[in-house]
Amino acid sequence: MKRIAENTINRLIVYKKELERLRREDVKNVFSHKLAILSGFPSHLVRRDLMNVGYFGSPAHGYDVVELEKCISDFLCTPESVRVILIGVGNLGRAILDYCQQQNPKISIIAAFDSDKNKVNKIYHGIYTFHIDSIKNFIKENDIKVVIITVPASEAQKIASEIVDSGVRGIVNFTPVRLQLNEDIYIENLDMMLGLEKVVYFVEGG
Amino acid sequence: MKRIAENTINRLIVYKKELERLRREDVKNVFSHKLAILSGFPSHLVRRDLMNVGYFGSPAHGYDVVELEKCISDFLCTPESVRVILIGVGNLGRAILDYCQQQNPKISIIAAFDSDKNKVNKIYHGIYTFHIDSIKNFIKENDIKVVIITVPASEAQKIASEIVDSGVRGIVNFTPVRLQLNEDIYIENLDMMLGLEKVVYFVEGG
DNA sequence: CTCGTATTGTGAATTTTTTCACAACTCAAA
DNA sequence: TTTGAGTTGTGAAAAAATTCACAATACGAG
Missing domain, CATH: 3.40.50.720 (NAD(P)-binding Rossmann-like Domain)
Known part of the structure; x- marks a missing residue:
């Protein structure tokens, strides 16, 4: 696995939190642009970061909130407790x-x-x-x-x-x-x- | 004045604090290597950063603690209050x-x-x-x-x-x-x- | 004075990070 | 089916940050 920059990790943690919130609000999909606004980072960085964790969305529906949250959590190896x-x-x-x-x-x-x-x-x-x-x-x-x-x-x-x-x-x-x-x-x-x-x-x- | 990276600002603030401490301990001079250990950043970064703020030390005595602290404070425009x-x-x-x-x-x-x-x-x-x-x-x-x-x-x-x-x-x-x-x-x-x-x-x- | 040691300052190289720009894709509507 | 609008993924370019490497310098010892 490629080494990931500390800044990227910072951002991923922010995305994860925003995704958690979206999930609780029962939002199903999210576009990079929206995630960018929520997290405060530009959308092309969001896309680049997600590329790094290996998650792929669809041009039509953007990213699946639940899947992406799971993917980032796995990537960060967030343990159960x-x-x-x-x-x-x-x-x-x-x-x-x-x-x-x-x-x-x-x-x-x-x-x-x-x-x-x-x-x-x-x-x-x-x-x-x-x-x-x-x-x-x-x-x-x-x-x-x-x-x-x-x-x-x-x-x-x-x-x-x-x-x-x-x-x-x-x-x-x-x-x-x-x-x-x-x-x-x-x-x-x-x-x-x-x-x-x-x-x-x-x-x-x- | 050249625009300075946010990371540089972070480090300058750390240097400043360590310099304050050295001053209180009545230390007169400090070398980049020492400041590197105190701040946790590599010594060539310390030197590069000080170059950016425009402070120059001497190869023999390193940096003057009081002067450098003053210089960084001025650079950061730290107001009196x-x-x-x-x-x-x-x-x-x-x-x-x-x-x-x-x-x-x-x-x-x-x-x-x-x-x-x-x-x-x-x-x-x-x-x-x-x-x-x-x-x-x-x-x-x-x-x-x-x-x-x-x-x-x-x-x-x-x-x-x-x-x-x-x-x-x-x-x-x-x-x-x-x-x-x-x-x-x-x-x-x-x-x-x-x-x-x-x-x-x-x-x-x- | 001369030599040796240690340090600074910095151009250049390298590495990393970010941005650009656009092909590829998906869907909806006509 | 075709067109159009909107989005993703990504190679390549650009920008930024860091590291390297060494000339220049200062000083103390002999």
Whole structure:
């Protein structure tokens, strides 16, 4: 299978979500142009991307919503269910717990961890919080591959190194720290300030 | 001035932050290789990017931390202060209010808005919450150009359209909705689920 | 001063991504 | 059946981003 660009993956995930929505609205077919408007990418990119995943529509009816969603899901190897944990049950961590509960049921946060004794053994938004000291065992026993980090900046690097040692392969990093890890570890940096700065840049000057 | 790629902007913002940190740690000079490690991008990209912003280091001492930070800031036209508002004081909204307070002092959230009467006229993390009905006036009177949206998905499009009518030019969109707006409006989508899905993709298969 | 080492800056090559442009196709209507 | 409108799929072109590779430079040690 040909290697696919990260940008393409980003777009495919967006298409998938829009297709899910169309399916729920009981729409049967969709044209590249429509998908382009929904996703915010030009229609020729949509077509090129779908070519990459190997799905073919019909000139008359466009793409079958259900089939295409299935095809993209398969392409992305979206598993039936993925178990993820979250570290750092501060304001942001709890907000994410809440947010995730409402969304994609295929990816579920199965536990949270914190070092604060006042938070340990409590349940936030339906997720049980364990003490951080038990995290290594938990990761190994539950074969956790993906972790969400929402700890204070000062602790981010240390914890990241530890969980990677325990077998974690991917991190969603909400801290402002650029984690230094082996480069076969996939890191998605979601520092909210960067997003804000970028918008400011494009509005003010760019 | 030459138009600069969005990717370059992303990286510049990261360099800037790392330079800020180095400055606080009282580091005077930095080499492209070091900045590469800190930011996570290859050193030749760092050099190419700095070439684009027009900063020149010395082969002997690398880059002057303070000067380079200043240069990038100027290049990004980072204003002395930018005033931003946040709409939707749910869990995520409040977490962001908290998070932003601790960070970049040049960008400040000066007010929050919500439609829930129980939240209006309350102060969260130091930010006063107004009723959503007063937002149009507020945007106009305070010349707000950038807005953070953390409302429920069902309200996102309606509110986005309204604030754009009032003069907003850039949106940090934390909702899972792809906003349909005039294309001169800059939108930064920070749907956390997409980030999570992407990590899952790269860990499972990519 | 000279040599050796390390780094920058950048033209050129390469790779990747995006866009263009149009043949091929499908259907509906006349 | 034929025409026309609208769409897909894709080779090829163009544009953009990244990497290579090395000349130019600066400095310290001897």
